[in-house]
Amino acid sequence: MQVPSSATAGLHQEAADAPLGDSSGVIEWLMTETRDDRFIDNIFVEMCERLNRAGIPVSRGTLHFRILHPQWLGARILWQRGMKEGDIQTFGFAIEDSDRYRNRPVNEIHSGAQIVRQRLEPAFSVNAPPYTLYDELRAQGHTDYIAWPLKHTLGKQHIITFGSDRPGGFSDDDIAALSDLLPAFALVSEIRLKNRLARTLLETYVGPHASEQILAGATTRGSGVTVGAAILICDLRDFTGISDMWPRDDVIELLNGYFDAMAEPIERHGGEILKFMGDGLLAIFPLSNTNASRDLLAAIREAQTAMAALNEENVKKGHEPLGYGIGVHVGDVMYGNIGSRSRLDFTVIGPTVNVASRLESLTKEIKRPVLLSRAFVEIAGCEAKMENVGSHLLRGLSEPIDVFAF
Template structure:
């Protein structure tokens, strides 16, 4: 049985051990949820009778506003729940001790053995139903006024003693420091993944941050671009144009990333993606991603057509070859991207879709290395700007050419 902190002389010893562990023993642990789980286990071992604890972070993420880490005594892992942007306007958040702490309260404490009070938080009824007797929430202060929330609850009849509460509060500054370091490490990775992609972010975090650093890789390259976007952007309200672009990029990018590709760059209404050839299925994955993206675009265009909005035309150029993958730019502003003739060829093929009236074009070099060459058909050889010889160009089998570019949205919307 764990010793009780109520025994004389035990409090300073246990506090020192846990503080030493927080400051020195967590150096090799990257994740705040694991440290929080271990901290709660150590508190139990030190005699603090907690059975439930939460850590609620507000984070900077393109999808999530925040996350809650829930620890329960006896569970092997902490439970992590994320919250979408807008959650702080929800009734569930507004009716919570977390909202009160975010609003500036230094503490929210409730003895759950007392009768319910009028207007008390609905969480307290839930905790009573679980057999808990005492609950406390405190702010977890990070730098520059960033405030998060930590809570503890117990099921012992007398609730948390004054010594228990003082012990927990004494650990908060050290845990705040340790958790902030992990949160900012995760933030750095999240921001890099958001703006340059997961593979490029790994390269940058591994030290590829000097101008000219990089390496040559073999990759399948995809360039996609919208048609007539300038006209749309001039006629539509600004917010509608942004919504349209986001819908288009969702339709195209989600299949690319799902199939192992990496989006390296958005340029206006265009995008550049690569599928490194270190995977034998890279070319097939790219074609599958294009097929799924086109289906998503078909659904999007059908919705636009029903609602009297402009349907979206697009072109896709695909090539394969060696590219330089790394940092280019000025001394103080770098871009992690791919460059080389193979990228230029993919861009020229995308531009050629306007002339040959095919939405997807790929090079013979790509068709030769793909595992399913029967899926492609040659449509002839064409001169590409910047390339000396004509290039044989392929389309997808069963992908009909259209006699007028104006037919393309109707075909896409009607399929």
């Protein structure tokens, strides 16, 4: 923590002579009037604006929080005077090893400091730590900076910062008013962050549409709806042999690369991956989207290109190229909860899924990586572009079906 010296008493007195701010009204607003506000960034922006109206000269505010996300370590919300919306920026896991992170005052909070305060006017700059942020804030006209840990339950800690552009910076009363605000804002922000965390975790593990259904209350075993959908099932070839012979970390890297190549095009074209099954995946393209079948084909094309690039890298590393099989069918499926009384899976079941699975298995026999049913190619209007590889009797079916290769 940096504190003013006696040589700067004039500036300190100038801030002290400013009108006294009172955060009690802002605290009451946080506790009683934000219950219907879903997003913490909107609450944070309005809070900063209300602080100004209450006489506390906040010209800048940031909220830094850690999140549980497969791609991001955390995020930052920035507000500056005149902004109507907060600027949200996410940070990857590598940020903690970067000079950019180490050369920031918030790192002091992560290291255990309970407050960081730096006056930014020239008289206070002589002994200021050489953080580039301080230079940036001075150039923007800010005169003061203060940061606190924002403490949530069970030891979870985030960071909140405020800047001022008033000559002399924050007064002692301003700082006391901001400090009084922190417990109320911690409560309000924890609720929103945990709601967002729950949604993020569900989206990560079951997909965006299924997560919406679950959060809306679809948690009863047997609950679900019948939907028309194109079904894609994909499986990696010879994975058992690979997992037996390769080192564990190499196997994990291989699987992640394979799933990236397959999954990213599916999600980019509107498909939803319901589950990863060892070295396979199950995805649906709901027919409520009139372009679902064309989107599925576009996803397969991009996945094939991505797999070709991945195999080039594998060959350079001395590995054999990866093979895969994809089966595609279309029809009605039951979309909902199945499982035991206490452990459920939100998935799709029905004959349509079974046919897609059998087509995927058939790719091993006829040595074609992508097989589609006649029902699908007719809906997609692409029969002329596909190769008819004959009629095949699939396990569990009483009649053979026409199969096409892509």
